[in-house]
Amino acid sequence: MSVLHPRKKRRMDSHPGHFDLVVVGCGGGHDETNLSAYLLKPRDKAWSDGILGLEAGSGYGALKRLFGTTHPHLFSSLFKSHQSKSKRPTNLLDKAHTSSVDKAHTVFTHLRAYLITHAHLDHCASLIISSGSLPGPTRYILGAQSVLEDLERCIWKPGRCWPHIVGWDQSEPSSNTAGGILRSLKLASSDDKDGGDKDEDYLPIRAGLDDMSVRVVPLSHGCAYTSSAFFIRHMRTRHEFLFFGDVEADPVPLGSSSASSCTSSSNSHAVNSPARPMLLPVWSHTAHLFTSNRLRALLIECSYPAGRPESRLFGHLSVEGLRKEIKVLADEVVKLQPSRIGGEKVINAVKVRQPSGTDRPTRRPLKRRASSDLPYPRTRSLVKSPASATPSSPSPSPAPALAGPLSGLRVIVTHCKEPPPGFDLQGAQTIADYIVEQLKFGVKSLGLGPDETGAEYIAACQGDEFGEPSLLFRIGGGKTAGSYNPYWSAIKESGGSVAYLPSRPIVCQYIPPGIRGHSSPPVVPPVLFI
Template sequence: MRHSAVAALACAAPLSADAASRAFDVVPLGVEGGVVEGSTSAWFIARRGQEQGLACDAGTLVPGIRAAIAKGGFPTGTRPSDVLHRRIGAYLITHPHLDHVAGLVMVSPDDSPKPIFALPDVNAALAADYFNWSAWPNMGDRGRPPLLGRYHYQDLTPGAPPVPVEQSGLTVTAFPLSHSGALSTAFLIRAGEEALLCMGDTGPDAVEHSARLTSLWQAVAPLVRAGHLRAIIIETSYPDPRKDAELFGHLTPSWLKRELARLGDLVGEPAKMAGLPVVIGHIKPSVDGGPQNVEAIKRQLSEGDGPPVRYIIAEQGRSLAF
């Protein structure tokens, strides 16, 4: 079943729900999908009211933190070092592509010790390809010695029971995604019964010849049905039209709607999808700096049929609460 497309579509702004009902604070530190540096994928996520949280991906750190402080995403008087050293207590890395890890690598000599949660193959790539004394000093606790041990690699088993992220009040479960032949990850982050889904790069199942999105939707559909999935953070890299052969493991508005419709079919109750926040990131910017892709994707999401979700175009540094 398909329904009128979008209940609302807006650029990132604090949601109007009563503050007491919110479960998560989210600060987009980086919202773009490569091409230029300074705002590539990274999200600060914390349990509502908790100072320490985690970063889901780390393509941009210090520039994104500075942008968030300037826009009120963190409390007045917060210094970038406060966020980096104390508020970000762990990293969740979806996949080792440069636009998702560059900030982590660059800041590592000045970072505080913390764990990196990822699927085993992702952590193995970080140790082999970045923290290897060739691309960068080995700031981890695996790989080529000497091991500086700034970061502790913590491997996650796909679909396993939630793993606590110490001092954050959050837990995390990892689900694999397909990204043009590469392994990516969706992280289901929980605060008690409430959940938020932070997804790395992914192509649609039909193009990727995969069932990984199907498996993910099956896992989260009961949370949507119960009203416990507070938001989905997901990429939409390119506007339509774009050839399937040139998606390179990404989504467009039409493919995003089709995938969310499949989730809605599994939920089985259209009203449960109504107003579900779907936060859009990883939009590929124009080299010339124009807003064409953002405006096109925003318009295309608002047009036509699709699940009655609430699309939100994320803005670097502009905080959200769910």
């Protein structure tokens, strides 16, 4: 029997959503066709109004391959006006938009600017290679001053690795900026006394993308490198999501026996010193936004599965490191919850008993309701991976009865590195799915228990769309069974029914035509918002 696996049209936040995002690439190497690259727009704008690139590891070539293979319906709203009702193209314009080359060309015509977290090639290779050759207006290349200086000094300015075809914003008119205009973004203050509302830290994107602003914060990416994270804000609604570049976990204090592998500097205040935590201010700001219902999603790397030695992380996160950092965020959220009510504190609508003395907080178990009392069918849940059946794989949670302080937060896991040949994924489709299972359920053999923060971990996959409704169904082995976009039209044409509840998943009650020959019903993932 074939097992149906949905991949994946999702939204990353609660209703009504504020951004649309397409994953052009999300891998951490060594596959050069799937490197960090995301295309973003405000949800209330059209793709043709302007696109922002988050990173640029993969680009035109990766998008062209997606159009020509597994994801022909990406950016469907951009081509909707060019689609003929007939199955055959009726004019040259329709023919152009059936070509993966022309589709990718058209998408990049609307790209207005890039946000780059750091200058490593797996995050900017396509930007460099395509500079000066892609259609459309001259693009802005935005990032921290040090990031842009690294790119200019090492790539463009010598004119050896690539022609010197970029210039700084407001530079001399005679400067050649055919490849892009560099504009540095000031790093935000680490002081978060204003609870996430220090508006001067949010800088306009400009470049025709006036509905978005960004707050840039520094990150540590190993002893020798710095990186960045972006709080991206929808200007009208003030809703945000958080996007991380490469990052390592905050070190423990210098006196600890498990201190960071980074050798301590004689300057204890150096930006990468183990004595200075860089993620704690990020989590503090995130907690303010989360508790005020203005942030419900973050994208963060988890390069390696559990069990990798700390000395071989090279400035990245493994499962243990990410779990530790998410726990820090949960602790920051608990600090900001409303005042105690009858000796309890409300945490995302779940009452949590407060500690007495030095006792740790304990959460009150929730009573499970009968299926008839649930506001949505239980069948919406994704099928658990067979990995949970083996001792060395993540162990499944028997029945989640607790809602932790991060309930409602989606943690989109990115930058998972390709495993070595012969690595046993224990039934998971990809290394990202394998890592997400470990994040959720832990690894018994390593003493890592299930996550208790309430965060929802989601594996990013190349070609994912977080935004407009559609679904791509897969049959066991990753074979594409059928693609449906827009999702609503597919349901209507097939005579199926759909239940839509605000802030709840869309639940499909029919088997799409392309997979009706298979006995297993489709399992539809939550439709998530950013």
